[in-house]
Amino acid sequence: MRRKVTVRPKALDDMEEIYFYGLAHFGLPVAxxxxxxxHQAFDNLSHHQFGRNIAAIGPGLWVLPVANHLIYFRQQMQEVNIIRVLHHSRDPLSQSFFS
Known part of the structure; x- marks a missing residue:
């Protein structure tokens, strides 16, 4: 069963930041x-349950590593909410996930 994937506003901001960083440092094709x-990882999450539960950071929060970034999300039976997409070097405890 395919689940609906919703990319929350902070995750959209993260994706924009990732894109412009990649564009400036690596060029258009790489970005x-x-x-x-x-986006392929988001699609994979719509079909399968992946990731690791990290409830210590936030209730119901999961993380999936993809290349140099970590996708933070919540998953339910019929929906996946992408909360943030952060570089792996960033401290998740210092980030805002739910405000």
């Missing part, structure tokens, strides 16, 4: 390929 890779 676009990287975003496609992240």
């Amino acid at each position: 676009e390929d990287y975003l496609r890779h992240l």
Whole structure:
């Protein structure tokens, strides 16, 4: 069963930041390929339950590593909510996930 994937506003902001960073440092083809890779991970989450539960950071929060970033999300039977997409070097405890 395919679940609905919703990308929350902070995750959209993260994706925009990732794109513009990639564009500035690596060029258009690399920036676009990287975003496609992240979107493929979102699609995979719509079909399968992946990731690791990290309830210590937030209730019901899961994380999936993709290349140099971590996708933070909540999943239910029929829906996946992408909360944030952060570089793996960023401290998740210092980030805002739910405000």
